[in-house]
Amino acid sequence: MARRVVGIACAVGFLAAAAPAWADGDSPPTADAPTVSEPPKPAGVPAEKKGKAAWSAGDMGGAEVFYREAIAKGGLAPDEVLEAYVRLGTARLLLGRKEQALAAYKAAAVIDNAFSVPSEGGPKAETLATIAKKEMSAVGTLVLGLSAPSSVKGGKAFRVRAKIDDTHSRVLTRLGLSTKDGSGKELYLSAKPAPVVEFEVPAESVVPGGTLVVRVDALDSHDNRLASAESRVEVTGTKPVVVAKGPEGTPAKPAPQKKEGGGFFSSPWTYIVGGALLAGAGATVFILTRPGDDVTVGAVSVRAR
Numbered sequence: 001m002a003r004r005v006v007g008i009a010c011a012v013g014f015l016a017a018a019a020p021a022w023a024d025g026d027s028p029p030t031a032d033a034p035t036v037s038e039p040p041k042p043a044g045v046p047a048e049k050k051g052k053a054a055w056s057a058g059d060m061g062g063a064e065v066f067y068r069e070a071i072a073k074g075g076l077a078p079d080e081v082l083e084a085y086v087r088l089g090t091a092r093l094l095l096g097r098k099e100q101a102l103a104a105y106k107a108a109a110v111i112d113n114a115f116s117v118p119s120e121g122g123p124k125a126e127t128l129a130t131i132a133k134k135e136m137s138a139v140g141t142l143v144l145g146l147s148a149p150s151s152v153k154g155g156k157a158f159r160v161r162a163k164i165d166d167t168h169s170r171v172l173t174r175l176g177l178s179t180k181d182g183s184g185k186e187l188y189l190s191a192k193p194a195p196v197v198e199f200e201v202p203a204e205s206v207v208p209g210g211t212l213v214v215r216v217d218a219l220d221s222h223d224n225r226l227a228s229a230e231s232r233v234e235v236t237g238t239k240p241v242v243v244a245k246g247p248e249g250t251p252a253k254p255a256p257q258k259k260e261g262g263g264f265f266s267s268p269w270t271y272i273v274g275g276a277l278l279a280g281a282g283a284t285v286f287i288l289t290r291p292g293d294d295v296t297v298g299a300v301s302v303r304a305r
Contacts, residue, residue, distance in 0.1 A: 034191035034199050039178060040223035044073035048080050055087055064091040074222030081224045082111070090121040093128060101125075105132035110171070111142050111226060142168045146216045146229040154208025154237030162197045162216040169193040172226070176217040177201075182210050193218075209239025 048070035054062030067088040070076060076084065089104030108115050109132045117125040145163030152158045162175050172193040179187045179201050187205050191197045206212070215230040 032192050034177065034189040034197065037176070037188055037190040039176070039186060039188040040075045040217070040219060040225060042075040042077075044070035044076050044222070044224070045080070047073060048076060048084060051084065051087065055091070060091040060094045063087060064095060067091065071224065072222060074220075074224050076224045078225050078227055081226060082108075086115060086117060089128075089132075090118055090125050093121060093125055098128065102128055102132055105129050106136050109133045109136035110139050110168075113137055113139075113141060139167055140165065142218065142227055144216065144218055144227045144229050146214070146231055148214050148231045148233055151234040151236055152206060154206055154235045155203050156206060157203045158201050158206065158233070160199045160201060160214055160216070162199065164193065164195060164218060166195050168218070169195050171220075172218055173221045173223075174219050176219055178213075178215040178217065179205055180213045181205070181207055206235055207239070208235055208237025210235050 047066045051063050051066035051070055054060075054066055067084045071081070071084050071088070085104055085108045089101045089108065091101075092098075092104060093101035105115075105117075105128060109129075113133050113136060115129065115133075117129045121129075143163075143165040145161075147161040147163070149158055160177060162177065164172070164175065170193070174190045175193050175197050176191075177189045177199040187201070189199050191199070201212070201214070212233045212235060213230065214233055215228055217225045218227045220226055
């Protein structure tokens with residue numbers, strides 16, 4: 001497939017034009033306070049894999065059923081949702097269900113108004129996709145932003161700000177924030193969608209001497225991640241050392257500490273790469289890193305070429 005596409009499983013014909021007009025010094029968060037919640041469960045992944053297999057075998061009937069099931073069960077990652085919608089539309093068209101195919105293509109166009117259809121669809125798919133893009137052009141492209149500090153002090157809470165264009169904030173179900181430390185332990189916070197949402201990572205999750213992976217998710221009604229932006233936050237301070245007792249009650253020698261390096265994962269490039277890898281194709285991801293109170297802005301277009 002030439003390009004990967006993400007879509008939204010809901011009617012969007014009533015939407016007005018997008019207005020992604022936010023930058024430094026924007027207004028305070030407009031959403032309700034985030035709460036601790038369960039992260040999206042990948043319930044639709046088994047059906048999505050079956051859809052891939054059916055598609056590869058040329059079974060458009062099976063692909064249509066499984067991709068529809070995968071989207072409905074939810075929990076798909078941006079690239080999975082993207083592929084599911086465009087293949088769902090193409091399979092329906094090849095099965096002679098033009099109106100349903102158009103609906104799937106419209107959902108894709110809500111996220112990426114420049115999506116491409118797979119070669120299996122032929123000229124008819126290209127024509128139908130053009131119609132879908134034209135009808136949904138007023139919605140614009142999803143714009144997701146993440147503002148996070150580049151480093152924080154261990155044991156102290158810090159804030160992460162998520163931003164999304166006004167139009168898409170009205171069709172999402174929630175915005176989520178995932179934070180993971182080196183052990184893989186995850187804290188997930190959710191908030192009602194709004195153009196600006198501020199999350200607070202609690203002090204107990206900020207362990208000194210480690211790195212937190214922070215990810216913002218734009219979620220639909222089935223908990224599919226339509227787009228995600230990711231950043232890494234270095235936690236300063238000395239990592240706690242658990243000292244085991246020796247045979248005679250004397251403390252055992254602590255394991256040697258690894259030297260802190262300045263490698264790739266501690267460079268600013270990881271913020272850009274992280275966002276580009278996770279965001280839905282066609283979306284624009286803004287990664288803002290804050291070394292203290294100063295904010296630097298980087299905009300990354302992640303449409304697959």
